[in-house]
Amino acid sequence: MRKVLSMTALLALALATGACVDDSSDGGATPGASGGTIKSGLKIAFLPKQVNNPYFTTSDNGGKAAIEEFKGVYSETGPSEASPSAQVSYINTLSQQKTDVIVVSANDKNAICGALNEARQAGAKVVTFDSDTNPSCRDLFINQATAEGIAKIQLKLISEAIGAEGGEIAILSATANATNQNAWIEMMKTELGKPEYSKLKLVDTVYGDDQDQKSFTETQGLLAKHPNLKGIISPTTVGVAAAARYLSSSSYKGKVQLTGLGTPNQMRAFVKDGTVKAFALWNPADLGYLAAWAAASLASGMITGKEGDKFKAGKLGDFTVGKDATVLLGDPFTFNAANIDQFNF
Amino acid sequence: MFKRVFGSWDAVVVVALVAVSIVGAFTIEGVGDPRFWRFVTLEAIPIALIALPMTLIVITGEIDLSVASVLGLTCTVMGQLWVSGVTSLPLLIAISALLGAALGAVNGLFVTGFGLPSLAVTIGTLALYRGLAFVVLGDRAVANYPPEWTTSAIKAIPRTTLPWVILVVAALAVVFGVVLHATPIGRGLYAIGNNAEAARFSGVKVRVTKFWLFVVSGAMASMAGVFWTLRFASARADNGTGLELAVVAAVLLGGVSIFGGRGALLGVLAAVALLGVLRNALQLAYVPANTLTVITGSLLIASVVGPNVAGMLRDRLRRRHT
Amino acid sequence: MTQRAFVVRELGIGLALVLLVAVTAIINPRFLSAQSVKDLLLGSAILAILAVGQAIVVITRNVDLSVGSILGLSAFATGATFVASPDFPIPVMVLLGMGLGAVLGAVNGGLVAAARVPALVVTLGTLYVFRGLDYTWATGRQINAADMPPAFLRMGTAAFIGVPVLALFAVVVLVIAGYYLHNYRGGRELYAIGSDPAAARLAGIPMGRRVFAAFVTSGALAGLAGVLHAARFGTLDANAGLGSELNVVAAVVVGGVAIFGGSGSVYGAALGAVLLTTIRAALPVLGINPFWQDAAVGALILSAIGLDRALSARVGRRLRKVGGGHV
Numbered sequence: 004m005r006k007v008l009s010m011t012a013l014l015a016l017a018l019a020t021g022a023c024v025d026d027s028s029d030g031g032a033t034p035g036a037s038g039g040t041i042k043s044g045l046k047i048a049f050l051p052k053q054v055n056n057p058y059f060t061t062s063d064n065g066g067k068a069a070i071e072e073f074k075g076v077y078s079e080t081g082p083s084e085a086s087p088s089a090q091v092s093y094i095n096t097l098s099q100q101k102t103d104v105i106v107v108s109a110n111d112k113n114a115i116c117g118a119l120n121e122a123r124q125a126g127a128k129v130v131t132f133d134s135d136t137n138p139s140c141r142d143l144f145i146n147q148a149t150a151e152g153i154a155k156i157q158l159k160l161i162s163e164a165i166g167a168e169g170g171e172i173a174i175l176s177a178t179a180n181a182t183n184q185n186a187w188i189e190m191m192k193t194e195l196g197k198p199e200y201s202k203l204k205l206v207d208t209v210y211g212d213d214q215d216q217k218s219f220t221e222t223q224g225l226l227a228k229h230p231n232l233k234g235i236i237s238p239t240t241v242g243v244a245a246a247a248r249y250l251s252s253s254s255y256k257g258k259v260q261l262t263g264l265g266t267p268n269q270m271r272a273f274v275k276d277g278t279v280k281a282f283a284l285w286n287p288a289d290l291g292y293l294a295a296w297a298a299a300s301l302a303s304g305m306i307t308g309k310e311g312d313k314f315k316a317g318k319l320g321d322f323t324v325g326k327d328a329t330v331l332l333g334d335p336f337t338f339n340a341a342n343i344d345q346f347n348f
Numbered sequence: 349m350f351k352r353v354f355g356s357w358d359a360v361v362v363v364a365l366v367a368v369s370i371v372g373a374f375t376i377e378g379v380g381d382p383r384f385w386r387f388v389t390l391e392a393i394p395i396a397l398i399a400l401p402m403t404l405i406v407i408t409g410e411i412d413l414s415v416a417s418v419l420g421l422t423c424t425v426m427g428q429l430w431v432s433g434v435t436s437l438p439l440l441i442a443i444s445a446l447l448g449a450a451l452g453a454v455n456g457l458f459v460t461g462f463g464l465p466s467l468a469v470t471i472g473t474l475a476l477y478r479g480l481a482f483v484v485l486g487d488r489a490v491a492n493y494p495p496e497w498t499t500s501a502i503k504a505i506p507r508t509t510l511p512w513v514i515l516v517v518a519a520l521a522v523v524f525g526v527v528l529h530a531t532p533i534g535r536g537l538y539a540i541g542n543n544a545e546a547a548r549f550s551g552v553k554v555r556v557t558k559f560w561l562f563v564v565s566g567a568m569a570s571m572a573g574v575f576w577t578l579r580f581a582s583a584r585a586d587n588g589t590g591l592e593l594a595v596v597a598a599v600l601l602g603g604v605s606i607f608g609g610r611g612a613l614l615g616v617l618a619a620v621a622l623l624g625v626l627r628n629a630l631q632l633a634y635v636p637a638n639t640l641t642v643i644t645g646s647l648l649i650a651s652v653v654g655p656n657v658a659g660m661l662r663d664r665l666r667r668r669h670t
Numbered sequence: 671m672t673q674r675a676f677v678v679r680e681l682g683i684g685l686a687l688v689l690l691v692a693v694t695a696i697i698n699p700r701f702l703s704a705q706s707v708k709d710l711l712l713g714s715a716i717l718a719i720l721a722v723g724q725a726i727v728v729i730t731r732n733v734d735l736s737v738g739s740i741l742g743l744s745a746f747a748t749g750a751t752f753v754a755s756p757d758f759p760i761p762v763m764v765l766l767g768m769g770l771g772a773v774l775g776a777v778n779g780g781l782v783a784a785a786r787v788p789a790l791v792v793t794l795g796t797l798y799v800f801r802g803l804d805y806t807w808a809t810g811r812q813i814n815a816a817d818m819p820p821a822f823l824r825m826g827t828a829a830f831i832g833v834p835v836l837a838l839f840a841v842v843v844l845v846i847a848g849y850y851l852h853n854y855r856g857g858r859e860l861y862a863i864g865s866d867p868a869a870a871r872l873a874g875i876p877m878g879r880r881v882f883a884a885f886v887t888s889g890a891l892a893g894l895a896g897v898l899h900a901a902r903f904g905t906l907d908a909n910a911g912l913g914s915e916l917n918v919v920a921a922v923v924v925g926g927v928a929i930f931g932g933s934g935s936v937y938g939a940a941l942g943a944v945l946l947t948t949i950r951a952a953l954p955v956l957g958i959n960p961f962w963q964d965a966a967v968g969a970l971i972l973s974a975i976g977l978d979r980a981l982s983a984r985v986g987r988r989l990r991k992v993g994g995g996h997v
Binding site for chain 3: 055056057060083084209214215216219220223224225226227228230244245248252253254255268269271272
Binding site for chain 3: 411458462463464465467468469471472473474475476477478479480482483486487585590593596597600606607636638639640641642643644645646648649652653656657660
C-alpha cells in the first residue's frame, strides 16, 4: 500500500512538473520575410475526411507529388470513419508534431474549429480543401469547383438522362453536416427553381454517410418509398458508386436514372452496362496538387490569403486567391461512355 | 482491508502508466510536453467521468452499456434547447443532469424493478437512447454556441496547460473513492458483487442500491455529454458513439472483475490515463491507429487472462506440493 | 410445458412480422413487389446467419461481441483473394472464409473455455484486436466492386427459383443448426450448460469442449457471412461489419434467446433477424422518420426481454404448482 501511495505521489509530481509550463510554445517554421521561393523541408500533412476513401487517396497522392517537387515532407493521416471528433484528435497530434501546414477536408463546418485555431496559435498554417470549415479557422480554402458549377452540371445531367417528360428526383448525399454537400444541395434547390427544370421535382434527400453499405441500403429505401422516382443525384463518389451497384442488379436499371460525382474507375462498369449515362467530377489529384502548392506558398510567406494574392502551382500554372481566401481549381468535367476509358483514377 | 482493496493489480497499472510515460518522453518527440498532457486530459475527462460510476456498477456484478448513448442524447437535447432559446448555461447543465438521471433511472427500473439482466437491458437502452438522439436533432449539428462557453470549458489551470475540469474530475474521484473504500455503502457494493443473496440477508438494500447506481451513472454520462458539447462546440447525435467500450475496457483493465466483488478506483483511473497516454504517444510516433486498436484489445485480454492463468498455475503447483 | 412456451414465442415473432408487412404493404403496395421482397430476403440473410451463430453461443450463457470484426476480416480476405487471383473457385472461397472465421472463433473459444475468462471480456478484446488486424491489413485500401469477379457478385444478387441464393445459404445453415441443437446430444448439452453450469459439470458434460465448439461455430458462421457480404456489396474496406454486433445481439434477444442462456432456438434468432431487417426497411416506406429506427430497435429489445421474463416467470410458477421441478 505504501508502494502504491508513493507511486501515486511520484506520478502526480511528474504530471505537475510536466504540465506546469506556460503554453507559449511556437512550433513550426516561422514564416520568413517576403521571398519568392518555397522553403525547403516544409512539413505538410494531409488530413482527409476519412482515410480509406479512394477519392481522398487520389487527392492526397496528388499532394504528395507536388510536395516531392518542392522538396517538402509529406504525410497523410486521418480517421477511418468520417467523424469530426476523430479529426480533432489528429489535428492535435499534427500540431504537436510541429507540422508546418495542415491540409484538411472537414467533416463538419464548426466542430474542428477549436482544434484548428489552437494549432494555428501554436504555429501551424491551416488550408482546407474539398470541404471547408468556418472561414475564421483556416487560412485558405482550395475549392474544386463553385457550388453553382456543380449544381448546374448535376441538374443538367439528370435532366438529360430522364428526358423531357421530367419526374421525381431524389438526392443521396454523404454525411448531413459535410459543408460541401450542404452547399451543393442548396444550390441545386435554387437551380431547380429555373424554368428549364420545371418538370423536375425533388422529393427526398437521404444520407449515406459516405459508407458504401449505408448508401446501398438508402438507395434501396428511396426506391421502395417513391414508386414514381425517375432519377437520383448522388454528389459523392461513395454514394454514386453504391447506388449504381444497387440499380444495376435490380429491376429499376434503366428505368431510374442516376448521376452524380464519381470516379471513372468505380463507375466504368455501370456506364458501360447502361445504368449511368453520364456523371461529373474534377481531377482529385489536381485538387491535392493545388492544395499542396498553395500550402507551401502560404507557409513560405509568399502569399497571406488575402484577395488578389497570386502564386504558381507547379504544372497547373498560376492561380489567384479569390474572395474569402478561396482558390478555385476549375470547372467540373463530364464523363460518359465516349471518354471514360481515357482515365485511370 | 487496504491490502484486499488496493490489491497488487492497481499498483501494476500505475507502474505501467509511469513507465509508459517516462519511456515515451525519452523516445517519442512530444510526449511529456505540456501540450501532450493537455490533450491527453481533454480526451480522458469524459471517459473518467463515466468510469467512476461504472466501476461501482461492475463491482456489484452489473454493467451499463448505455452510457455513450446517454452522452449523445444529452448533447442533442442541449443542442435543441439552445436552438429553441434556452440560453442560460447553468439551466442547460441542470436540465442535462436531470435528463441523465432519468435515463439512468429507466435502466435501474428495468434491472431492479423487473429483474432483467443489465447486459440485455443496457444494450436495449443503448439503441433506444442513441435512436432518440437522432430523433431530436436528426443529422444536424448545433454549433453556434457562444465562444466564451467553449473557451471557458477548456480553459487551463493558471500556469499549467491542464484544463480546469480535471480538478472537478479529481474531486469526484475522491468522493467516489471515499464512498467505495471507506463507507458501509461501499462495503455493501462489494458484498452485493460477491453474493447478492447473502448481502440482502446481512441487511444491504440490494435493489435500492443498484437502482441509485444506475441513476448516478446516467447523471455522470450526461455531465460528460455537457463537457463534450462545449469542448467540440458541437452537438451532434453521433457524439460519443462507441465510448462505452473504451470505458468498459478501462474499467476491466483497471482490475475490476466482471463477475463483481473485486476492484478499486485507483486502478481504473490509472487505466484510463494509461490508455489515453498510449494512444496519444503512439499517434505522435506515427504509429497507425490500427496498431493501438490491437494493443488495447490485447491488453484487455491479457489483463484478465494473466491473473487467471497465474491462479491456475499456482493451484497446480500447490496441489503438487501437498 | 417449457417447449410450448417457446413455440408460442416464435409464433409471436412470426405474427409480428406478418402484421408489419401487411400494414406496410397496404400503405405502399410497392413494399410487396418482387424487388422489395428480394431486397428484404437479401438483407436479412446475412444477419440471420450471424444470429444463428450468436444464438448458439448465447444459449451456453456466453456472448460473442467479435462477430462484426470476424465478418470484416473475412470479407476483406475474400476481396483480397479475388483481386489477386480472379479465377479462384467460389466454393473454395466460401470454405476458406468459414475456415478463417473458425480459427478466429477458436481463439475466443480457447480463451473462454481453457483460460476461464468471461466471454464478455474476451470477445470485447478480440473485437478490438481482429478489427485492428483488419485495418492494418487493409491499410486504407478499398476493394472496388469493379475489381471482383462478376460471377461472384452475381451470386450476391442472383435468385434460384425466385429465392435469392444468399437466403438459401441462410436457410441451409438454419436447418442444420436447428436439427443439431434439437436432435443431437451435443446440441442439447449446450442448453444444459447455459441453464445451470454447475449441474452440467456435475452431470459429466464436457463443458470446455462444448463451449469451445460453440465459439468456433459462431466464428465460422461469421466468416461465411463475411464472404456473402463481399458478394452482396462488392465494395469493401476495413469498416465492413463495423458495429454489427449490436444488431446481431438484438436479433437474438428479440428472437427469444434468453441472454442468461439455456433457452431459445436458432429459428427464433433467425426470425428476429428477419423482423429487424423488415422494420428497418419498412420505416421509410411507412413515412416514419427513419431516425426512429435505432429507437425502435431499442424499444423492441426491451419489450422482448421483458416479455421473456414474464413468460418464464409464468412457466416457473406453473411448474412449481405442478409440484417439483427446478426451473
